[in-house]
Amino acid sequence: MSEHRTILHLDLNAFFASVEQQANPELQGKPIAVVGGGARTVITTSSYEARAKGVKTGMAIWEGKRACPELIIVIGDNRKYTYTSSRIMQMMQDYTPDVEVFSIDEAWLDVTHSLSIFGTAERIAHLLKARILQSFGLKCSIGIAPNKLLAKLASDMKKPDGLTIILPEDASLIMESLPIQELCGIGKKMQRHLNMMSIYTCGELGRCDEARLTRKFGIIGKRLKLMGQGIDHSPVVQFAEEGDVKSVGHSKTLERDISDPAEIRRFLLQLSEMVGSRARRYCVSGKTIHLYVRYADFFSSCGKQTTLKQYINQSDEIYRAALGILETVELEQLVRLLGISLSNLKHQTEQLPLFEDERKKLFATQAMDSINERFGRMSVTYGTLLPGKETAGSHVIPPSWRPDGIKNVDVQ
């Protein structure tokens, strides 16, 4: 067995925006931004034409327009992205079963054992790029390296439509002068801490005394040093081997800041229904409910959780638990965002309740879930949610979305 692994990281360039440009030729070659549906939405992805003018992910629409007045705003369509992503992730399986889906537009492939069939990793990368372009009109950047850390670094080096190879023997030279914040896993805070220790480059991080890093950062100190050296032993984990989901949650920034308790309860009911229906679809139930409130000033917030004696996944049970938490919270300001998440999960066993009325309730819930799945979320829901437009509104799927079981994608 070879001592080196060969890992490929694939990043679909400006994914949501590119999918929209493919779906609508009028958008091609133009600066566009994909946003959610609400009044306080931000830019999720923008096309390269928009990025050239300074449009960035996370900007409010008005900020994007200020940077680029001709910016075209497109409200995102989840189904297009999930469908396309699932098909592409499935395509990757033609080259190795070892595919790890990192997000809706990124994946690693361990092609170590595929090289005897396809020749080189570079050839696999070219095949994938050609097929993705031909089938979906989409460009991607691919990095090839001996581990996941370096493969991701490599795919970031040339965008769009890049192919970058980091050979094992070249790694240390590349790391020597590479700023630490380029590494996946080192964010703003970590960068600041390391900078205060006079560590700016990966070379400096890799040479740093391990004990010094461990004193400052605890158990991740050792990993930080290895990262600085470009070493990463973490395996590419297939979708099927990934652990079970740990939490299911939804949050929503309100169209305007509110304080009316009835209005707050109505949003909590909606969130409870969203969390409950997804938990039931995953066949999980949980016993910890977490309520999250962000206040009008944006910076202050409050999170509270409670752990029940029994596992739940019914929307009304989640709602009751959330209300119970809310009663213990003294709201300090107007409320900007509300969130509910369910954790401490266990897999649901398929077992019908003993009592007739509980069985009826279960069947009614299942019917509601299946209708919502077929016709879109909130087609059928609790009566109190129906009036008032502010509970509607589309939302863009977050890039952290993962396909619901690659194996189950139905190919027509």
Place this chain on the structure above:
DNA sequence: TCTGGGGTCCTAGGACCC
């Protein structure tokens, strides 16, 4: 006219049991 939404992992302190 400000600033979305979905996750994972880690830490620290407290309660409680043996």
Place this chain on the structure above:
DNA sequence: TCTGGGGTCCTAGGACCC
């Protein structure tokens, strides 16, 4: 009556990713 210690579960909050 006083003492220590380990393990587990819980809550709250922070950092990171896309």
